[in-house]
Amino acid sequence: MMDCLLAFIVLSYVTCIANSATLESLPHNGTQLLVKVGNNFTRECTGINMKFLLDDLYWTKDGVKVNAMEIIEPRFAATNRYSAKLVVLKFALRGSLKLTLFVTGATLYDDGVYRCVLSTDTTQYIQSTVVIQEAVKSVKLYVDTGSNSLNGTLQPVGSSLKVTASTKLSVKCEVDGGHPKPSVRLILDDNGVKKELEKDKARTIDNTTSVGAYPLAYQTFYTVIHHENLAATAERNGNYISCLAYVEGLAEYEDKTQLDIEATVVPSNATDAPQLKNCSNDRNAYASENDGYHQFQCYVMSKSAVTITWTFNNKSTTIGANEEYKKHYKTTTDTNQDTEKYYRTQFSFLQLEKEDNDVYKLTATNSHGSKSHNFHLIYLGESSGSSPLGVCSIVLFLINMLMATLLSL
Numbered sequence: 001m002m003d004c005l006l007a008f009i010v011l012s013y014v015t016c017i018a019n020s021a022t023l024e025s026l027p028h029n030g031t032q033l034l035v036k037v038g039n040n041f042t043r044e045c046t047g048i049n050m051k052f053l054l055d056d057l058y059w060t061k062d063g064v065k066v067n068a069m070e071i072i073e074p075r076f077a078a079t080n081r082y083s084a085k086l087v088v089l090k091f092a093l094r095g096s097l098k099l100t101l102f103v104t105g106a107t108l109y110d111d112g113v114y115r116c117v118l119s120t121d122t123t124q125y126i127q128s129t130v131v132i133q134e135a136v137k138s139v140k141l142y143v144d145t146g147s148n149s150l151n152g153t154l155q156p157v158g159s160s161l162k163v164t165a166s167t168k169l170s171v172k173c174e175v176d177g178g179h180p181k182p183s184v185r186l187i188l189d190d191n192g193v194k195k196e197l198e199k200d201k202a203r204t205i206d207n208t209t210s211v212g213a214y215p216l217a218y219q220t221f222y223t224v225i226h227h228e229n230l231a232a233t234a235e236r237n238g239n240y241i242s243c244l245a246y247v248e249g250l251a252e253y254e255d256k257t258q259l260d261i262e263a264t265v266v267p268s269n270a271t272d273a274p275q276l277k278n279c280s281n282d283r284n285a286y287a288s289e290n291d292g293y294h295q296f297q298c299y300v301m302s303k304s305a306v307t308i309t310w311t312f313n314n315k316s317t318t319i320g321a322n323e324e325y326k327k328h329y330k331t332t333t334d335t336n337q338d339t340e341k342y343y344r345t346q347f348s349f350l351q352l353e354k355e356d357n358d359v360y361k362l363t364a365t366n367s368h369g370s371k372s373h374n375f376h377l378i379y380l381g382e383s384s385g386s387s388p389l390g391v392c393s394i395v396l397f398l399i400n401m402l403m404a405t406l407l408s409l
Contacts, residue, residue: 020049020120020121021047021048021049021050021051021055021094021118021120022047022048022049022118022124023045023046023047023048023116023118023124023125023126024045024046024047024048029126029127029128030126030127030128031128031129032128032129032130032131033128033129033130033131034131034133034248034249035106035110035130035131035132035133036106036132036133036134036249036250037106037107037108037132037133037134038105038106039105039106040102040103040104040105040106041103041106041110041130042100042101042102042103043059043100043101043114043116043128043130044098044099044100044101044116045057045059045098045099045116045126046089046096046097046098046099047096047097047098047099047118048096049094049095049096050094050095050096050097050118050120051093051094051120055118055119055120056068056117056118056119056120057086057097057099057116057117057118057119058099058116058117058119059084059099059101059114059115059116059117060114060115060117060125061076061110061112061113061114061215061216062112062113062214062215063113063115063215064214064215066082066084066101067082067084067099067101069084069086070083070084070085070086071084072084075216076216079109079216081103081104081105081106081107081110082101082102082103083101083102083104084099084100084101084102085099085100085102086098086099087099087100099116101114106132107132108132108134108179108211108218109212109216109217109218110130110132110216111130111131111132111179111218112129112130112215113127113128113129113130114127114128114129114130115127131180132179132218133179133180133247133248133249133250134177134178134179134247134250135177135178135246135247135250135251135253136175136176136177136178136182136245136246136247136250136253137176137177137178138175138176138177138253139173139174139175139176139243139244139245139253139254139255140173140174140175140243140255141171141172141173141241141242141243141255141256141257142171142172142173142174143161143169143170143171143172143241143257144169144170145163145167145168145169145170159257159258160257160258160259160260161241161257161258161259161260162260162261162262163232163259163260163261163262164232164261164262165232165233165234165261165262165263166231166232166233167231167232168229168230168231168232169229169230169231169232169241170226170227170228170229170230171186171197171226171227171228171230171241172224172225172226172227173186173224173225173243173245173255174222174223174224175221175222175223175224175243175245175253176222177220177221177222178221178223178245178246178247179218179219179220179221179247180221180247181206181221181223182221182223182245182246182247183245183246183247183248184223184225184243184244184245185243185244185245186199186225186227186241186242186243187240187241187242187243187244188230188236188239188240188241189239189240189241189242189256190236190239191238191239197227197230197241198227199225199226199227200225200226200227200228203224203226203228204224204225204226205223205224206221206222206223206224207221207222207223207224208220208221208222209222223245225243232259232261233261234261234263236259236261237259237260237261238258238259238260239258239259240256240257240258240259241256241257241259242254242255242256242257243255243256272303272304272366272368272369273366273368273369273370273371274300274301274302274306274364274365274366274369274370274371275300275301275302275371276298276299276300276301276362276364276371276372276373277298277299277300277301278297278298278299279296279297279298279299279362279373279375280295280296280297280298280375282375282376282377282378283296283375283376283377283378284378284380285352285377285378285379285380286352286380286381286382294348294349294352294377295346295347295348295349296346296347296360296362296375296377297344297345297346297347298344298345298362298373299342299343299344299345300333300342300343300344300345300364301341301342301343302341302343302364302366303341303366303368304341304366304367304368305366305367306343306364306365306366307364307365307366308333308343308345308362308363308364309362309363309365310329310331310345310347310360310361310362310363311360311361311363312358312359312360312361327350328349328350328351328353328356329347329348329349329350330347330348330350331345331346331347331348332345332346332348333345333346345362347360347362347375349377352379353379354379354381356377356379357377357378357379358377359374359375359376359377360374360375360376360377361373361374361375362375
């Protein structure tokens with residue numbers, strides 16, 4: 001008798017467990033739903049083996065109950081945007097129900113965590129996070145010289161910014177709005193090559209403001225980022241500085257300015273201009289079979305960076321930059337090992353020709369001035385194997401011999 005009673009109790013317990021109410025696991029459980037402001041969205045769930053009129057199925061937002069069956073709680077009903085629909089999938093003492101929550105014309109107030117709750121002897125739920133997306137309201141770029149604080153001393157920029165070379169720039173960007181928090185970047189655009197400027201963490205501010213009353217509440221964002229000491233070098237003339245801000249999946253907003261950089265005028269100082277030392281003399285030259293045999297050489301002294309060029313007299317084309325010239329001439333410039341301000345420059349004729357009878361000009365230029373020297377090359381033709389001096393000596397020898405013979409007669 002006791003064995004039968006024990007078996008009945010065990011069977012009843014197993015049957016109760018097997019028939020307990022459960023929530024159907026849906027694909028969106030634990031996921032994130034992105035919804036743009038103004039769009040509609042739904043959340044749904046299904047309860048299985050629910051005890052009719054005893055078990056409770058409902059939705060919550062951020063832990064606050066939204067509905068009881070198809071009746072919306074007052075604070076949500078006041079928005080006129082929340083509604084619920086209950087569908088009986090199986091009508092029985094233990095039936096199945098599907099509960100769908102509808103939200104129309106989404107606003108930032110609808111951002112939050114939504115749970116479908118099944119309340120029986122125990123409580124179970126499935127949930128998903130709804131993220132309401134709103135585009136950035138405004139982007140404003142500020143640029144000024146020097147290092148200014150965040151007290152508004154930086155001025156908004158126009159389509160271009162005129163500064164002097166070597167100026168240090170302070171760059172600031174202010175972004176209003178955007179939800180969730182927008183991505184904000186400062187960009188230096190060099191003819192299509194974009195480089196993100198590093199943010200000054202000490203001067204980057206994220207302001208947040210709460211709006212509304214829980215659970216119908218949200219945060220607004222106001223982002224300020226800084227970059228200090230951007231060098232306005234001459235190479236950056238025409239570059240763009242821009243601030244880009246966007247919320248994922250929404251349009252990108254930008255404010256930018258183009259750098260108009262004026263070159264720094266350095267006062268001329270004759271003593272700091274290049275100096276030319278120990279330059280070769282002019283040359284009277286025969287053609288030689290030895291390539292590079294004939295050359296001019298000079299030493300250049302300069303206290304600052306210097307440009308050294310060789311040209312034909314009265315010709316603007318630089319010899320080293322002309323492919324045709326490179327076949328006949330060679331220019332080399334090296335530095336003294338002791339100092340970078342002492343240069344040796346050479347100009348060589350790879351094979352001397354009649355057309356090389358000309359004047360060659362060396363020019364050294366730095367920021368303080370320039371210095372030039374002309375080299376004359378006189379082409380004497382092909383070498384005969386006997387120099388004119390040797391021929392003259394023979395002639396004089398023969399004349400002397402003849403005179404000696406006549407005198408002896």
